[in-house]
Amino acid sequence: MENIAEYLKEERSQPWRDELRKSMKAKERTSIERVHMPEQDPEKRSHNYLEVNLGLTEEQAITESHRCLDCPDPTCISGCPVGINIPKFIKKIEARDYMGAAVVLKETNALPAVCGRVCPQEVQCEASCFYTVKLKKPAIAIGNLERFAADYERNSGNISVPEVAKHNGIKVAVIGSGPAGLAASGDLAKFGYDVTVFEALHEIGGVLKYGIPEYRLPNEVVDVEIENLRKMGVKFHTNFIIGKTATIDDLRKEGYEAFFIGSGAGLPRFMNIPGENHIAVYSSNEYLTRINLMHAADPEYDTPILKGKVAAVIGGGNTAMDSVRTAKRMGAERAILVYRRSEKEMPARLEEVKHAKEEGIEFLTLHNPVEYEADEQGRVNKMRLQKMELGEPDASGRRRPIPIKGSEFDIDVDLVVVAIGVSPNPLIPHSLPDLKMSKWGTIIVDKETMQSSIPDLFAGGDIVRGGATVILAMGDGRKAAAGIHKYIQEKVASK
Amino acid sequence: MNKIVEKEFFSENVCKIVIDAPEIAKSRKPGNFVIIRLDEKGERIPLTIASSDVEKGTITLVVQRVGVTTAKLLAMESGDTIHDVAGPLGKATHIERVGTVLCAGGGVGVAPLLPIVEGFKKAGNKVVTVLAARTKELVILEEQMREFSDEVIVMTDDGSYGKKGLVTAGMEEVIQREKVNLSVVIGPAIMMKFAALTTKKYNIPTIASLNTIMVDGTGMCGACRVSVGGKTRFVCVDGPEFDAHQVNFDEMLQRLGAYKKEEAEAYERYLKTVQ
Ligand SMILES: Cc1cc2nc3c(=O)[nH]c(=O)nc-3n(C[C@H](O)[C@H](O)[C@H](O)COP(=O)(O)OP(=O)(O)OC[C@H]3O[C@@H](n4cnc5c(N)ncnc54)[C@H](O)[C@@H]3O)c2cc1C
Numbered sequence: 001m002e003n004i005a006e007y008l009k010e011e012r013s014q015p016w017r018d019e020l021r022k023s024m025k026a027k028e029r030t031s032i033e034r035v036h037m038p039e040q041d042p043e044k045r046s047h048n049y050l051e052v053n054l055g056l057t058e059e060q061a062i063t064e065s066h067r068c069l070d071c072p073d074p075t076c077i078s079g080c081p082v083g084i085n086i087p088k089f090i091k092k093i094e095a096r097d098y099m100g101a102a103v104v105l106k107e108t109n110a111l112p113a114v115c116g117r118v119c120p121q122e123v124q125c126e127a128s129c130f131y132t133v134k135l136k137k138p139a140i141a142i143g144n145l146e147r148f149a150a151d152y153e154r155n156s157g158n159i160s161v162p163e164v165a166k167h168n169g170i171k172v173a174v175i176g177s178g179p180a181g182l183a184a185s186g187d188l189a190k191f192g193y194d195v196t197v198f199e200a201l202h203e204i205g206g207v208l209k210y211g212i213p214e215y216r217l218p219n220e221v222v223d224v225e226i227e228n229l230r231k232m233g234v235k236f237h238t239n240f241i242i243g244k245t246a247t248i249d250d251l252r253k254e255g256y257e258a259f260f261i262g263s264g265a266g267l268p269r270f271m272n273i274p275g276e277n278h279i280a281v282y283s284s285n286e287y288l289t290r291i292n293l294m295h296a297a298d299p300e301y302d303t304p305i306l307k308g309k310v311a312a313v314i315g316g317g318n319t320a321m322d323s324v325r326t327a328k329r330m331g332a333e334r335a336i337l338v339y340r341r342s343e344k345e346m347p348a349r350l351e352e353v354k355h356a357k358e359e360g361i362e363f364l365t366l367h368n369p370v371e372y373e374a375d376e377q378g379r380v381n382k383m384r385l386q387k388m389e390l391g392e393p394d395a396s397g398r399r400r401p402i403p404i405k406g407s408e409f410d411i412d413v414d415l416v417v418v419a420i421g422v423s424p425n426p427l428i429p430h431s432l433p434d435l436k437m438s439k440w441g442t443i444i445v446d447k448e449t450m451q452s453s454i455p456d457l458f459a460g461g462d463i464v465r466g467g468a469t470v471i472l473a474m475g476d477g478r479k480a481a482a483g484i485h486k487y488i489q490e491k492v493a494s495k
Numbered sequence: 496m497n498k499i500v501e502k503e504f505f506s507e508n509v510c511k512i513v514i515d516a517p518e519i520a521k522s523r524k525p526g527n528f529v530i531i532r533l534d535e536k537g538e539r540i541p542l543t544i545a546s547s548d549v550e551k552g553t554i555t556l557v558v559q560r561v562g563v564t565t566a567k568l569l570a571m572e573s574g575d576t577i578h579d580v581a582g583p584l585g586k587a588t589h590i591e592r593v594g595t596v597l598c599a600g601g602g603v604g605v606a607p608l609l610p611i612v613e614g615f616k617k618a619g620n621k622v623v624t625v626l627a628a629r630t631k632e633l634v635i636l637e638e639q640m641r642e643f644s645d646e647v648i649v650m651t652d653d654g655s656y657g658k659k660g661l662v663t664a665g666m667e668e669v670i671q672r673e674k675v676n677l678s679v680v681i682g683p684a685i686m687m688k689f690a691a692l693t694t695k696k697y698n699i700p701t702i703a704s705l706n707t708i709m710v711d712g713t714g715m716c717g718a719c720r721v722s723v724g725g726k727t728r729f730v731c732v733d734g735p736e737f738d739a740h741q742v743n744f745d746e747m748l749q750r751l752g753a754y755k756k757e758e759a760e761a762y763e764r765y766l767k768t769v770q
């Protein structure tokens with residue numbers, strides 16, 4: 001850690017940074033208001049799938065970058081799970097070197113255009129920003145600036161393809177193409193490995209493609225990253241389910257020297273209450289997959305989807321927010337979010353909650369479904385809700401919801417989406433009896449190298465953490481790539 | 496991209512399709528299925544692997560035309576390519592030596608039954624197979640079934656071939672005649688429901704292979720869920736085979752009809768495009 005602090009100090013003392021700092025008084029900087037991200041009009045956007053956030057204009061980005069004080073002790077960095085050199089990239093924007101800003105981001109973040117859009121900045125970097133902590137003012141819009149720099153680079157058509165070391169001919173397999181797998185494959189390719197990504201679905205991208213909707217993360221943004229990996233020599237093998245199409249052992253026999261498992265937490269949870277298997281009760285994974293991966297909303301595509309006049313979505317996370325806003329876009333007259341705690345405890349990104357409200361989503365907090373009823377055809381038509389109150393904090397630190405007896409009442413619904421969380425995908429662990437697992441079904445790894453109990457097997461992302469975040473998955477992938485590199489070098493050296 | 500290398504109609508609406516898929520051919524076991532997507536805009540549908548040829552690197556599917564995707568597939572020719580073929584999926588059939596196995600297949604369920612009949616025979620069981628169809632033209636794979644069965648009983652609803660009657664009549668005939676240790680039933684949900692009721696009367700352990708609606712086939716979405724013994728299970732990863740006496744077939748039948756309206760409309764649209 002010592003040397004990182006020193007490195008940051010050294011970077012900060014470079015003449016161009018000094019000059020910029022002196023170019024404006026701190027007082028002046030702190031008196032600038034935080035810019036507001038331009039957005040599509042709520043009424044209009046609740047009927048289309050175009051991106052809600054339109055991105056900062058160049059002028060806005062420059063204004064915002066002036067707010068940043070380039071602190072001697074940049075607390076924002078400690079709030080970033082991958083330790084992006086935040087003041088440096090922001091000052092690059094202030095210096096109007098946007099491509100340079102993107103380069104800084106990519107030193108630590110393989111997917112800045114994605115993270116700028118989906119990271120929960122308000123609990124990470126922006127929560128630790130000097131403005132939030134000391135000045136009690138709105139934080140620097142770090143996420144918006146990250147997105148600005150990354151988009152600038154992408155739109156420039158001059159996106160930099162990282163340099164790749166000389167091919168060493170050593171085969172490494174990456175399993176799963178979500179953010180963890182993509183980040184791992186990028187770094188492994190840079191080290192010179194012959195990288196093949198195996199993906200169970202027909203599309204590359206994991207949750208970034210099948211889960212997070214277009215209006216929040218356009219596929220194009222992800223595709224550019226995938227194209228870049230291709231240019232770096234990474235091979236992609238879709239429709240390939242490890243543990244089914246071939247086992248890890250089969251791949252070992254084909255000469256793969258190490259494996260990164262980034263298979264995610266794809267298993268949907270249900271509440272196991274009566275009526276949950278009625279028609280038009282979906283898991284969020286199914287609902288979003290049909291629409292995002294299979295394009296069910298587009299009549300040109302064959303996959304069907306049921307529409308509802310009154311849609312209820314159960315849960316309070318990003319997945320619930322994505323589902324309920326999608327239901328609205330699919331034409332629901334009423335789209336209701338049902339959450340058993342209060343709004344304060346919602347794990348969703350703050351911005352999503354705000355956007356949902358603007359789009360007319362109804363919030364029914366401190367309520368929980370206990371039963372569904374159906375019509376003769378078996379389609380859900382009623383939901384019985386129970387009121388809840390908050391008790392003492394539980395293990396998660398949030399106040400525990402307690403049902404209020406006798407408070408049940410019915411509402412008419414014709415579409416329900418259950419978004420109460422996911423569990424790790426058991427396909428791979430099941431095919432590897434020696435793999436050490438936690439009682440939650442996650443793979444146990446060394447925190448530094450991401451190595452599992454099987455030496456040539458590394459893992460990261462949701463399969464290690466349970467449902468987590470894009471940035472953590474991405475960070476894990478990079479750590480594992482370094483772990484794999486070390487493991488193979490040692491193996492080669494000992495031969 | 497997987498190439499169709501052979502195609503042969505068994506009846507007007509049932510077709511054998513051989514696909515180039517070397518990796519799947521190698522790893523598949525009886526009871527496994529694949530998910531296919533015909534083109535970029537296609538739906539993902541599950542189809543059982545009826546047999547495979549490891550040498551040639553091919554898998555064989557037997558497909559019945561019931562809607563848009565199966566109709567499009569049956570209209571494809573040798574040499575055409577299928578955009579996506581993923582598998583083998585699902586748990587393999589648990590095959591062991593139990594004594595006498597009564598296999599009952601209805602409609603397109605006959606195809607997935609074939610590798611199971613073969614498996615049980617090769618494991619040293621006596622296999623009696625009941626094949627059921629509405630009418631003579633719809634009886635499929637009879638010859639292949641005879642190859643691996645000690646006896647094949649054909650039942651047709653209209654009596655145009657074999658014996659007249661439903662699959663359950665054929666099953667009862669065998670059960671009353673000899674000791675049956677295990678029964679395997681595959682076919683339309685309604686047929687499996689009644690077949691299960693029949694064997695339940697005689698306390699014969701029975702396996703049904705369920706054909707619920709699926710999307711991913713890897714346990715990710717829950718579209719395929721059914722209640723088995725009061726618990727929700729995912730057919731694609733926990734099945735497709737379950738204890739038939741525990742399956743809630745009524746719920747399954749309802750869920751199979753979830754998109755009836757959308758499917759009918761899509762088929763209408765499709766017919767217009769091919770006319
Ligand atoms: C709807 C939704 C919204 C979200 N919103 C946010 C957000 O706003 N911000 C945020 O930070 N996080 C968000 N998340 C969480 C975030 O997306 C995940 O934490 C992250 O994607 C995990 O990355 P991963 O690479 O570990 O796994 P995934 O993205 O889940 O990718 C795993 C991939 O592995 C494949 N796979 C699985 N098993 C196999 C196998 N046996 N063989 C081959 N391939 C296999 C899967 O098909 C999948 O493509 C959201 C999640 C969802 C579902």
Ligand SMILES: Cc1cc2nc3c(=O)[nH]c(=O)nc-3n(C[C@H](O)[C@H](O)[C@H](O)COP(=O)(O)OP(=O)(O)OC[C@H]3O[C@@H](n4cnc5c(N)ncnc54)[C@H](O)[C@@H]3O)c2cc1C
Nearest residue numbers: 540541542543558559562563564565706707708709751758
């Ligand atoms: C494990 C499994 C194995 C199967 N094996 C075979 C087989 O070997 N041969 C064969 O002909 N059929 C098989 N089926 C059924 C086959 O998947 C459906 O007939 C097919 O999906 C129908 O698609 P369609 O577009 O032609 O018809 P549609 O008009 O879409 O649907 C007709 C009916 O098929 C069912 N169905 C629709 N979509 C799906 C879907 N995505 N997944 C499953 N069922 C659906 C519904 O009950 C529907 O009412 C299998 C199903 C499962 C689950």
Ligand code: SF4
Nearest residue numbers: 068069071076129130
């Ligand atoms: S803490 Fe805030 S003001 Fe200070 S360097 Fe980081 S982003 Fe800039």
Ligand code: FES
Nearest residue numbers: 712714716717731
């Ligand atoms: S088909 Fe998606 S979970 Fe079974």
